Amino acid sequence: MKFTHLFEPRSIAVVGVSDDAARPGSQAVRALLKNGYAGKIYPVNPKYDAFEGMKCYPSVEAIPEHVDLVVIGVPAQGVQPVLEQCVARKVGFAVILSGGFRESGPDGIERERRMLETARQSGLRIIGPNCLGFANIHSNVYAAFGSITREPKLKKGGVSLVTQSGGFGYSIALACAEAGVGFRHVIATGNESDIDTIELIDALIDDAETRIIVAYIEGTEDGRALLDVGRKALAAGKPVLLWKGGVTEQGARAAASHTASMTGNYDFYRALFKQTGIVELREIHEAVDYLKALAGGRYPEGGGVAVLGVSGGSAIVFSDAGEPEGLQLCDLSEETQQRLAKVVPNIGAVHNPVDLTAGYFSAANQDKLELALHAVLDDPNVHAVCINTATTGKAGSLVAAQVLARVAAGAKKPLVVFSSAPASQIADALSVFDEACVPVLPSPSRAAKALAMLARYREAQRRLAGHAGDPAASEDPAPPAEWSGAAGALSETQSKAILSAAGIPVTRDAIVQGVDAGVFDSMTAPLVVKIVSSDIPHKTEAGGVKVGIRTRGELESAIGEVLKNARSYKPDARIDGVLVSEMVTGGFELIAGVVNDIVFGPVVVVGAGGIYAELMRDSACRIAPFDEAVAREMLDELRCRPILDGVRGAPPLDADAVARALAALSRFAWSQRERVQEVDLNPLFVLPSGVAAADALIVLRGEGAR
CATH class of the missing domain: 3.40.50.261 (Succinyl-CoA synthetase domains)
Known part of the structure; x- marks a missing residue:
């Protein structure tokens, strides 16, 4: 590991020791001694000849042997000279406990800048500044002060x-x-x-x-x-x-x-x-x-859970908490119920949840409990088991723990226990559970959420194993030639052409330079007319959109009107023409787009569009690039998702086409991440067959902006 000499240092110098026990350096040395650190310790302070019975050195440079790690606890103004000594002595790592750096204002920002510059030029690696430090519990390394060094260990x-x-x-x-x-x-x-x-x-x-x-x-x-x-x-x-x-x-x-x-x-x-x-x-x-x-290292292969216990209410609470998290009390097979019937009292229940009845956890029933657990664990519908011991006391809890420990040793499915008995009362049972790595949680809802977490983690592992390949692995295509030197918003025509080439379906369009009704014969009404100008990105506000055009005369009038409105709205706008598009009817409107975030890079967002956009605020996002499987997960998170399956007799809509478009958008956003700041597809119509972006906007950042 590249940090071996940081985490497993053979020698540590601590700069800033003092008779003042509260000083960070003093605390660090005393923690190293108290915890039995086996390496060499070099206290540093020119004011002292000795510290805690060890020779105290005036500086790092004065230490005669190589030092793996230097812990610095001097005031901020004194840190830079110590770092320069570390560089001179080829020290690999430093932990700077001192505060007074960028968190303290302009002077501190400059101190931190100089500190980092020194480290970068020399290869010295630094943890901190303004930190409590670290502890390696296995090797008794305490390069730290404050709470990390105090009891309990x-x-x-x-x-x-x-x-x-x-x-x-x-x-x-x-x-x-x-x-x-x-x-x-x-x-x-x-x-x-x-x-x-x-x-x-x-x-x-x-x-x-x-x-x-x-x-x-x-x-x-x-x-x-x-x-x-x-x-x-x-x-x-x-x-x-x-x-x-x-x-x-x-x-x-x-x-x-x-x-x-x-x-x-x-x-x-x-x-x-x-x-x-x-x-x-x-x-x-x-x-x-x-x-x-x-x-325990055991993960459920699905969301089916069997609950066994002595408290029906606990099972209800477990179910209430588990269902929103993707868990369900699964149906037990007929064979499982027959096996349970042999070991569960007649007044109990062998369906899920399994009612073992009060007093079941006892020495007399331990063999029956073991058989009951094996019965549910063997059921293919069961992916995890929750045992509700509830308020069971000392003796019963210990029996349950001993049985569960034996069962867990050979189980591949996770088991979790809910117990509300005081820890002091069932300490022996808790020790057995802990040794067997069977978690005991104080409420049914917390037990449910823990199992749901295990199920999600296992599902993430499956997705990783089944991943078809890195969507970003292919070579990034060169940006279109017309982007050279461009910045800001592209026109709808330019945006649609670029996105169409990237594999994102767009509506059928034609652009005219003025009043021209001749295009009417080449398209299927109804039509939409929109002004084309990168200076007017929000066309509706400018009166630059007309919809529902069904005749040649209506088209001629609409073209003239949007041109007039645009020139009135922004007289100096550069107008590239008027876009005539076939109007998409039917289907459902989504909004999709890209935000090129300064921390995460391009992120794709999809959500409900049209009248639902502001009403529902229903959206999901993923970091680009990703494949169609991830795009489907995004859609499944939307509250509007059932609409795509068809409602009130309407035909189902093409969710797979949406997933393909979102994956293509993510690849485009990633490949052009150096130039594309934003993308907006609004609306993106989902149809019974396919999708179509009826409007599109690409916003470019200036070249070299990132």
């Missing part, structure tokens, strides 16, 4: 945490640790001047001891890199759980002021999560629940 495990906010990120770690989760690395990145969260996630994917990665970010400047590492983690079978802070406008402002990181549109982040299998977190308890559920 995290136990060893396979989870690595990367967080832009040290304080909040460590709150996540402590909550998970309280639930028994063990950690490999805990890394607080602060300002991320050099090494950022995405690069660290990438490195942790390659770390053999890291099985699951948790991250808290407030923003990233490179959404495409996050997309790439998300896909890499999915392919490696290492789940990434990510909490994105700053999802509201107010939250985004707070995020920017906290770490000076750039935040992107939250919808785009959520699209990225869906395209990579990254698991989104929104609550601390979700991190706890999901890590416990992922620990």
Whole structure:
């Protein structure tokens, strides 16, 4: 791993030690000593001859041996000279705990710029500044201060945490640790001047001891890199759980002021999560629940769940929470019900949910419980099992745990337990569950959401395995010659011609330079007339559109009227002519388009159009490029999706044609990402056979703008 000497340093110098126990450098050295770090420690401060019984050096340059990692805890003004000494001594890594950089104003921005320039020129890699540092729990490396160094000490495990906010990120770690989760690395990145969260996630994917990665970010400047590492983690079978802070406008402002990181549109982040299998977190308890559920490494192959237990109400709550997440209490086969009937009391129920009746969890019933569990696990309709022990006490819970541990050892399907009994009362059972990697959650709804997360992750793995190839793999075509030197909005005629060549169906059109009714004979009425001018992108506002034209006379009058209206609306507009189009009738209107985002690059958006556009605010987006399968997922997210299947006797509409058009639009947007800023297809008509863009707009950015 390229960060081996960062995470597994053979020697650490700590600059800024002091008799003041609150100083970051002092805390770092004492944490290294207290936790038994096995490498060499070099305290640095010219005011001291010794620190904590070790020789104290006046500078990094004065240390006689090579140093892998330098931890810097001096005031911001003193950081630059220390970095220059690190460069002189060919130190590979530095962790800058000090604040007072870009988060503090213009002087701090300049300090951070100089710091980064020094690092870039020399190859020195930096975590921070303005961070709590990191800890390698396995190797007792504590290049940190603050909460990371304090009790309770995290136990060893396979989870690595990367967080832009040290304080909040460590709150996540402590909550998970309280639930028994063990950690490999805990890394607080602060300002991320050099090494950022995405690069660290990438490195942790390659770390053999890291099985699951948790991250808290407030923003990233490179959404495409996050997309790439998300896909890499999915392919490696290492789940990434990510909490994105700053999802509201107010939250985004707070995020920017906290770490000076750039935040992107939250919808785009959520699209990225869906395209990579990254698991989104929104609550601390979700991190706890999901890590416990992922620990077993068992994933459902579908959404069918069998619920067994002693509380009917718990099953109802599970179902209420699970159904919106894609789970359902599946029908049990006749064979399964017959097997259950042999081990479930007569007053119970053998359909789903399975009512085991009160008092079932007992030593006398342990063999029956095991048979019941095997019966439902063997049912092909069942993809996961939830066992509701509810308020079962100490003895019964322990029996249930011992039986479930035996069953889970050979099970390929996930099992999850709901228990509301106090942890102090069922501590022995919880220990058995934990050893068997069977998650125990405090509510049925949290159990349902954990299983739904596992199902979504498994589905993302299947999509990745069945991916037909990278839509971006083909060579990018050259931009059209007429784009040279152009910027701003293209005319509808130009836009349609370009998009048609890219594989996106458009309406049949003809352009005239003035009043000309002769085009009427070459088209099928009804017709639409629109002004063609890149200076008038919003034609309706200018009176530049006439629809429903059915006669030659109406066409002649309409052409003259839109020309007159356009010249009145904007006298200096460059008018390229009048577009005459066959009017699309029937079908359903969608809006599709592209936004070339500064963080994520081109993003394709589709949503309900026409009268529904403002009324429903119904849209879905994905990061370009993508294939038709992803385009179908976008359509399936729309609330208007059932309309495409045909309603009230109307014929079904061609959803496959929409998917092909969206995939083509994504490839076009990606291939021309250096020049295309926006694309608008409004409306995009979905017909019983095919689609057609009745209007189109391409907005170019100036050459070299990106």
